[in-house]
């Protein structure tokens with residue numbers, strides 16, 4: 102894919118991970134936005150600390166770049182507990198998970214990223230571990246195989262997923278608390294930007310912060326990335342001054358549109374309108390039309406388009422709203438989804 106598309110892609114790129122780590126809030130008090138999640142989580146953590154017991158297992162669900170990993174690390178920090186990090190794809194066999202579970206310290210926080218991508222046998226082992234702090238080690242094969250129960254230290258599982266819908270119900274039910282992370286408001290992204298600008302020693306006037314925030318696709322990761330690109334542009338062209346005009350010019354150069362829609366977002370909308378007359382069209386057909394995996398369209402592009410009121414998911418397929426037609430400079434048909442009804 103083109104470099105420009107990567108600029109607003111919510112996924113972190115390799116060289117970005119280090120900067121991300123540096124910009125990551127370390128404590129709950131520093132974490133911006135997600136007010137409800139923060140309040141619920143602080144209650145869960147505080148009461149666990151008071152009872153001197155590991156808190157319930159926590160599931161973080163939400164689009165890429167909204168702060169799931171950040172929050173998982175904060176859970177361990179607030180509990181003053183050690184943190185072990187792994188991910189669903191790394192847990193291919195039950196033995197991979199058993200090796201981790203059996204060496205957890207009491208109260209340790211185990212973070213499993215992309216938990217929806219765990220292999221089935223590991224998943225089943227996790228059920229028992231979460232519920233009874235026990236694993237069954239299977240010895241032997243076939244009819245002679247026996248399960249040897251092994252107690253493990255009480256721990257707290259923190260799972261993260263961009264696709265909560267894919268988690269099997271028995272797994273989902275074993276989390277005592279699910280944090281549903283939503284896209285951030287512009288004002289919250291401004292706070293993220295001010296904080297990052299300070300850490301990066303960038304002077305960021307309000308108008309520049311506002312312009313970047315409203316084009317950041319509701320996503321802190323993208324806000325931080327755009328801040329660095331705009332800073333580079335301002336350094337080269339405007340002696341470092343990030344006013345509205347400079348921010349806007351920089352973002353135009355990088356093809357981030359006025360609402361933060363990226364290339365994939367625009368490609369999806371464009372195909373929906375131009376190739377399928379606004380829909381309804383099935384997800385896989387739409388994905389083929391833009392040359393992407395269905396999962397990418399569903400996880401990366403759609404949630405934001407839905408949130409912006411540009412796309413609707415209906416039982417018959419994906420549908421463009423009247424606002425989507427206007428957004429791409431086209432006249433919506435009279436029966437467009439969400440168009441004002443004429444009498």
Ligand SMILES: Nc1ncnc2c1ncn2[C@@H]1O[C@H](COP(=O)(O)OP(=O)(O)OP(=O)(O)O)[C@@H](O)[C@H]1O
Pocket residue numbers: 111112113120121122124125126131132133134164165166167168169170171172263293321322325
């Ligand atoms: N609430 C927040 N306040 C300040 N910065 C934040 C916040 N949430 C996220 N960030 C910043 O955004 C970056 C991305 O966040 P994070 O890695 O936690 O996202 P994620 O949800 O785990 O994404 P992915 O699904 O790709 O794993 C972090 O490095 C952090 O700097």
Ligand SMILES: [Mg+2]
Pocket residue numbers: 169170171214261
């Ligand atoms: Mg993450």
